[in-house]
Amino acid sequence: MQSQASHVYASSEDATAAIARDSAYAELAATTQQPLQRVVYVVSQFPSWSETFIVREIATLIEVGVDVRILSLKRSGETMVQADAATLLDRVRQPLGPLPTLWNSLRVLFTHPVRIGGAVATVVADTWRTPAILAKSLATLVRSLSQIPWLQAFDPQFIHAHWSTYPTTAAWALARAMRRPFGFTCHAHDVFRNHHLLPRKIADAALAVTISRHNVGWLDRNISALAPRKLKVVHCGVDLRQISARTREPSGNRILGVGRLSPEKGFHTLIEALAILRDAGTPFLCTLVGEGPARQELRRLIDRHELRRYVELAGAQPQEYVRAALEQSTVFALPCQIAANGSRDGIPVALMEAMAAGCPVVSCPVSGVPELIGNEVHGLLAAERNAVSLAQALQRLLDDAPLRKRLAIAARQRIELEFDARKEALKLHDLMTRAVNHAA
Incomplete structure (x- = not known):
């Protein structure tokens, strides 16, 4: 895409030469950027029947060369698995059993006492008035931190969560413990109702994403003055390669x-x-x-x-x-x-x-x-x-x-x-790449 700078020329400057110069700058920037290669997605559970948009997003990142792994905070209780999600099951890390979860979490706590202790204190300070959310948040911290040995072996460049509730609490805590940039995408109930820790998450995220301009305005008015500056809009789209526009009118009402x-x-x-x-x-x-x-x-x-x-x-x-x-x-x-x-x-x-x-x-x-x-x-x-x-x-x-x-x-x-899912996922890929390079 032609850069914004190329729109402002001295009157004597040849436009073609300016565009060529801008293209050269873009190529130079691309060669010095660290490519996006390894990303972890944190979700509440995988697979989930209703969250096909996450599957499409991950599939596109994989298509363009990103090794994506999926951390599921809960074991899925779905009795039906969509075909697209089934192809990703070998990339999913499910919760550990009770003893490995406890053992790994204690090891992480003793290895990073200040970082983990600070995360726990922040969660308690934000959620102590709602005991149910506090309990679930602390359980989320334990489950996610117990996965750090596996995550260290994978060595993600970026940690991304869908839904700004417990998945983003997990991504935020993992990012603190591992010194990695994190991001999240917020959608609906996690914007309008269940927004615990959301101001802190928006402030700390290397990449904050939402799915509509309406959400940006609502978050600006109700949650964080940082929303207009930090939040990027990436739509949840559909895969147009799988959905063709019909060519005939159906009969009947x-x-x-x-x-x-x-x-x-x-x-x-x-x-x-x-x-x-x-x-x-x-x-x-x-x-x-x-x-x-x-x-x-x-x-x-x-x-x-x-x-x-x-x-x-x-x-x-x-x-x-x-x-x-x-x-x-x-x-x-x-x-x-x-x-x-x-x-x-x-x-x-x-x-x-x-x-x-x-x-x-x-x-x-x-x-x-x-x-x-x-x-x-x-x-x-x-x-x-x-x-x-x-x-x-x-x-x-x-x-x-x-x-x-x-x-x-x-x-x-x-x-x-x-609302083409592939185009929107490529937009997210670009934003993640920028976040990784900004954090480097």
């Missing part, structure tokens, strides 16, 4: 929703909107893919509105099922909302996948969703928690084929420009 069955997804509002469509005489079939704590409540709501003939709760399904469902669906609906406890989505990957597949989308202007969907441009945005508004948006799309086509084309272009 099929509505699809994909996501965790939890309040912030707004599926309760969707059920209410579907009842309105049914009462208006609109034929449709709706499939909701996902699992979560709201499943039984959604089932009761479906029964209350006598919608069993119209709505299927399909449970958790592999990526192949979701992609086939997108091919067959007329509309994709994910009416995001702010839950009663303040939880909300960042920018849902499920929306990106639907847009990439050419399935017209309906959502709500919550959190970072307007950064993904321009209303009437890339999809339709209904009023939050408003079943009538949502039903009207669904009805418009079901009735208007030209509108569906126009929105679908623009949505695919939107994903290609700003």
Whole structure:
């Protein structure tokens, strides 16, 4: 990319010569930079059915030559492993047993008493008012520090965590103990609700990342004045090599929703909107893919509105099922909302996948969703928690084929420009490389 300096020339300077000079400087800088070769990712558990975006990010880093290892703080209880995640299982370091965990942690404490003692004191000072978070944070320190012998053998240049809660607590502590730079990516609940130690993490991180401009503004107003300067926006994208835009319109009125069955997804509002469509005489079939704590409540709501003939709760399904469902669906609906406890989505990957597949989308202007969907441009945005508004948006799309086509084309272009997982992962690769070289 042409450097910013090349835009400011003396009037007599030849532009071609200036660009050539800038390119030479860029090549010289590249040759003197330390390449990014070894990175450790810290996650709550691996594999995780809903965190396909982490898998795509890691896969891209591996493609460009980075040796990535994954530290899982908990053993995964997932009964289904996505195919992409299965290819990374040999790179995962699972928690040790109780005795090795205790022994290794004590060895690390005696080897680095000041660094580890300082980390423990910082955690206690920040979380003592919430005993449950304090206990989990201390357990996270023990689990992560017990892995230091393995980490020293791997010798990571950079430690990166997804979610700014316990995974970043682990990455922060490991970075202190090993004198390595660390970074983290924060998303949604870890921004709006569970932000223990977050001001300290933002201050200490060599690289702080979030997934939307909305998050940067919220963190600036509520958590840390450093947010605008330190936080970089790297979107969680989709792999466009695996999702092709469909070439034909599906038959019938099929509505699809994909996501965790939890309040912030707004599926309760969707059920209410579907009842309105049914009462208006609109034929449709709706499939909701996902699992979560709201499943039984959604089932009761479906029964209350006598919608069993119209709505299927399909449970958790592999990526192949979701992609086939997108091919067959007329509309994709994910009416995001702010839950009663303040939880909300960042920018849902499920929306990106639907847009990439050419399935017209309906959502709500919550959190970072307007950064993904321009209303009437890339999809339709209904009023939050408003079943009538949502039903009207669904009805418009079901009735208007030209509108569906126009929105679908623009949505695919939107994903290609700003939410391509590979491009976003390469952006992160560049940021990590800069962080490593700045710390050297």
